[in-house]
Amino acid sequence: AQKVTQAQTEISVVEKEDVTLDCVYETRDTTYYLFWYKQPPSGELVFLIRRNSFDEQNEISGRYSWNFQKSTSSFNFTITASQVVDSAVYFCALLTGGGNKLTFGTGTQLKVEL
Amino acid sequence: GAGVSQSPRYKVTKRGQDVALRCDPISGHVSLYWYRQALGQGPEFLTYFNYEAQQDKSGLPNDRFSAERPEGSISTLTIQRTEQRDSAMYRCASSLAVADSRSNYGYTFGSGTRLTVV
Numbered sequence: 400a401q402k403v404t405q406a407q408t409e410i411s412v413v414e415k416e417d418v419t420l421d422c423v424y425e426t427r428d429t430t431y432y433l434f435w436y437k438q439p440p441s442g443e444l445v446f447l448i449r450r451n452s453f454d455e456q457n458e459i460s461g462r463y464s465w466n467f468q469k470s471t472s473s474f475n476f477t478i479t480a481s482q483v484v485d486s487a488v489y490f491c492a493l494l495t496g497g498g499n500k501l502t503f504g505t506g507t508q509l510k511v512e513l
Numbered sequence: 514g515a516g517v518s519q520s521p522r523y524k525v526t527k528r529g530q531d532v533a534l535r536c537d538p539i540s541g542h543v544s545l546y547w548y549r550q551a552l553g554q555g556p557e558f559l560t561y562f563n564y565e566a567q568q569d570k571s572g573l574p575n576d577r578f579s580a581e582r583p584e585g586s587i588s589t590l591t592i593q594r595t596e597q598r599d600s601a602m603y604r605c606a607s608s609l610a611v612a613d614s615r616s617n618y619g620y621t622f623g624s625g626t627r628l629t630v631v
Contacts, residue, residue: 436622442602444625506554506555
């Protein structure tokens, strides 16, 4: 069975602070894919990144960076110099190699205040 | 269309009524998925289609829920005899092909239908 745990229910930071959102996953598959999605107050789900299990290279995209560590089954997401527009619920999700269902975590509500 | 379109955006219905939720995927997308998201939770898989064939309906909670995609494009999720516990955001997603669900683009989700059963 697949499972994604986002232990942080809600995080509040002041603008320009760095913040890391944690994601721990469980799967017995050796081939799998990890995703992060952003759900702003408007409600849509916005794709941010995908990582496959064979690629542990960390990725940076502007103020966003992701740290994938198979040894700890974690795929953490860091926002550098946070902005108010980053306020949203962020979901981590897992897709196993043989399946077509995304398994989502419960999400982390990020509030960035002035 | 440019994105995945879902209608209605909001639906309030009385307990016991049937509802039909519509999803219009991105043009040319082969695979279509339905998810349900309860308040404060992440989306949960319901069912998916390749073209018009329903490949997996293991996530449908009971036989009051059904889905179809008769021409391999627009899909309808139907909930019969709605109950208050059915209240949730229902999300549709599509991808170019099954394999594309693993691509750098993942799924493209629609804005969802917020269903409230009173």
